[in-house]
Amino acid sequence: MDTGTHGAAEHAHTTAxxxxxxxxxxxxxxxxxxxxxxxxxxxxxxGVSRNTLRQAFTILAGESIVTHIPNRGVFVxxxxxxxxxxxxxxxxxxxxxxxxxxxxxxxxxxxxxxxVQRAQAARNAGSVTDMADANQALHRAxxxxxxxxxxxELMDRVLAEMRLVFYAMASAPDFHSHYVERNVELVxxxxxxxxxxxxxxxxxxxxxAEAELLGHLAGPGH
Numbered sequence: 001m002d003t004g005t006h007g008a009a010e011h012a013h014t015t016a017x018x019x020x021x022x023x024x025x026x027x028x029x030x031x032x033x034x035x036x037x038x039x040x041x042x043x044x045x046x047g048v049s050r051n052t053l054r055q056a057f058t059i060l061a062g063e064s065i066v067t068h069i070p071n072r073g074v075f076v077x078x079x080x081x082x083x084x085x086x087x088x089x090x091x092x093x094x095x096x097x098x099x100x101x102x103x104x105x106x107x108x109x110x111x112x113x114x115x116v117q118r119a120q121a122a123r124n125a126g127s128v129t130d131m132a133d134a135n136q137a138l139h140r141a142x143x144x145x146x147x148x149x150x151x152x153e154l155m156d157r158v159l160a161e162m163r164l165v166f167y168a169m170a171s172a173p174d175f176h177s178h179y180v181e182r183n184v185e186l187v188x189x190x191x192x193x194x195x196x197x198x199x200x201x202x203x204x205x206x207x208x209a210e211a212e213l214l215g216h217l218a219g220p221g222h
Contacts, residue, residue: 014048014052015052015055015056015059016056016059018046018052018053018056019056019060020156021046022037022042022056022060022065022066023060023063023065023156023160024156024160026065026076026163026164027156027160027162027163028133028163029129029132029133029163031076032076032164032167033076033077033078033079033164033167034075034076034078035075035076036072036073036074036075037057037066037073037075037076038073039053039073039074057074063157063160063161064077064083064086064161065077065157065160065161065164076164077161077164078164078167079161079164079165080217081214081217081218083161083165084165084210084213084214084217085210085214087158087161087162087165087210088206088207088209088210090154090158091139091158091206092203092206092207094143094146094151094154094155095139095142095143095202095206096199096200096203097146097199098142098143098145098146098151099142099145099186099190099195099198099199099202100195100199101146102142102144102145102146102147103145103146103147104145104190108141108144108145109187109190109191111141112138112141112142112187112190113187113191115134115137115138115141115183116134116138116180116183116184116187118130118134118137119131119134119135119138119180119183119184120180120184122134122180123176123177123180128176131176131177132163132166132176134180134183135176135180135183136159136162136163138183138186138187139155139159140152140155140156140159142186142202143155165213169213169216175212175216179205179209182201182205185201186198186201186202186205189201
């Protein structure tokens with residue numbers, strides 16, 4: 001019985017690991033909306049059985065990151081308006097609270113400062129991908145202020161879905177550029193110890209981003 005229990009635990013760990021790897025690839029922009037996930041190539045490259053891979057797909061489908069289409073396979077999702085609303089419901093709950101009550105250290109502030117400097121450099125270079133990367137890194141760092149592994153896992157799921165939403169903004173390349181300075185301002189307020197102002201500004205920021213995304217998704221061709 002002990003052996004069976006151990007085997008089940010190992011299997012569950014492997015399934016969670018695969019889901020994490022795929023989630024990370026989506027968050028990094030390596031897997032794009034609408035792309036098919038090949039069971040054969042993924043099971044070979046990850047060194048796992050197809051059954052284990054399918055269970056990982058089930059986890060990701062529950063997170064709205066992949067979609068299973070009967071008789072066709074599993075595809076990276078293309079989030080719509082309701083998914084965007086849910087993303088921002090979560091972000092509005094977690095991120096301002098992290099800013100208000102999270103653990104701020106000089107080291108963390110330096111790391112956040114480096115991220116926004118990277119974003120400014122990306123904006124100046126006209127690199128949309130690098131701006132998106134820096135934006136996600138900063139908001140992951142914000143949630144990291146909570147010190148909660150559970151909230152960080154939730155944010156990783158949200159960031160993976162956010163990356164998919166960003167692809168819908170490909171026809172609006174300036175989407176990220178005007179949030180760069182908002183991120184700079186956020187870090188500046190945290191550095192100054194102005195937590196309440198930072199949290200209030202972040203709520204306004206998130207509301208604006210949600211409205212812009214929903215407006216784009218409701219536009220022609222959507």
